[in-house]
Amino acid sequence: MAAQCLAHPADQTAIIDVTGARRDTTYGTLAQMTDGLARALMARIGPGDRVGVLLSQTPWCAAAHLAIWKIGAISVPLFKLFKHDALASRINDAGLSLVLTDAEGTALVDDLATCWEAATAGTPGDYLPYFDAQTDTPAVLIYTSGTTGTPKGALHGHGVLDGHLPGVTMSHDALGQPGDCLWTPADWAWIGGLFDVLMPGLALGVPVVGARMAKFDVTDCARILRDGGVRNVFFPPTALRMLRAADAHLPGLRSVASGGEPLGAEMLDWARRALGVTINEFYGQTECNMVVSNQASAFAPRPGCMGQAVPGFDVQVIDRAGNITDAEGDIAVRRGAPSMMLGYWNRPEDTAQKFRGDWMLTGDRGVREGDFLRFVGRDDDVITSSGYRIGPAEIEDCLLTHPDVATVGVVGKPDALRTEIVKAYVVPKPGARPDADALRAHVKDRLAHYSYPREISFVDALPMTVTGKVIRKALKARAASEIGEQT
Secondary structure, three states: OHHHHHOOOOOOEEEEEOOOOOEEEEHHHHHHHHHHHHHHHHOOOOOOOEEEEOOOOOHHHHHHHHHHHHOOOEEEEOOOOEOHHHHHHHHHHHOOOEEEEOHHHHHHHOOOOEEEEHHHHOOOOOOOOOOOOOOOOEEEEEEOOOOOOOOOEEEEEOOHHHHHHHHHHHHOOOOOOOOOOEEOOOOOOOHHHHHHHHHHHHHHOOOEEEOOOOOOOHHHHHHHHHHHOOOEEEOOHHHHHHHHHOOOOOOOOOEEEEEOOOOOHHHHHHHHHHOOOOOEEEEEEOOEEEEEEOOOOOOOOOOOEEEEEOOOOOEEEEOOOOOEOOOOEEEEEEOOOOOEOOEEOOOHHHHHHOEEOOEEEEEEEEEEEOOEEEEEEEOOOOEEEOOEEEOHHHHHHHHOOOOOEEEEEEEEEEEOOOEEEEEEEEEEOOOOOOOHHHHHHHHHOOOEHHHOOOEEEEOOOOOEOOOOOEOHHHHHHHHHHOOOOOO
């Protein structure tokens, strides 16, 4: 993948950083950054070793991944907005001894692993030969959101980038046209930022804009688009809702892609008026991404549908026996798809459970409408909030570490702006009087700012199965019935 991303003329622009004054990085400079960092890494790690990357949208973030891949090691993207416990779970599970970061990141993980400031350790250096990697040579370990337990590491090989290119090209109406320039507000620590934007852009020779945003801001978004000369954007659905609420008009765009949840006909109509484009919705997940997409330049989208299967992917709706069905069923991807993970890191049983015969289960329900796939709902308990997929189990585990909490159930509550908010039902310990703000702070300090429960209800008991598991379905129904109530 490193060779694939750097195979362009040395004087061609690769990354445009517009966090402050515009600063362009050419492929030649990016290659030197990569080689210098790779040489430094070789003194410490070898093929197959895992190295964390805790960096924002900067050229050094790209160079860090490329350097790790170039020497046959495995990069592990880490998110700056994670707190101590969330970082610790991923660092410990992946067995990281080294994290490439900056001064800000060092303060977050200096007690968890050795930290190297990439810009210092990676002084630009001479050319270094590439490790002889194959398609299935492990390259990147990306953690899921922990939808059915603690977050799991999806291990991908060097073929994962090739697997993304058809869907990325499709969702941006034949990306790679003269003048194309690509950006997303999604962090490069997520598969959506790293493999839907950064690496495909580098591989296709399309300049990628980097900009560090603490949180999405409509005014700053307009500035980034203007200063970077952006023509192609991947907007998460929440960003689109915020743009629409602000009545934003963004001229000069050629394509807008979005994924994570259905947008609906009204949002598509607004985008045509305000953005001047038809949004191309796409679908995928960390384990197998970019499997379904729309392409307005090739066929008209069908509102409410995720799109059509991307070339190279067999995406079907199957029944409980694993047979393709015309009725509602489980959305599944045939084994061997080009962006499919090699497996979950050190979790063979979880890997096996992800498959039903020759099909990888997405965990979502859908129905086929001719060549289109329509999303029906989630088969698991994942919470989609502000574009993030949040697993309730990790939040429950965190809240259970608070001394006043006996047990807890976490679900998503419908919300007009964020799709869902995190709602927690807490059973206090006998005699305890927990404070809701204190519990929110407890999660904020340990996980991520977007995963704290915006609403907390204190209850005497939770609905449980006979084996002692919280019945989240019952809690979700209760949360939905509370809309408009003060809790």
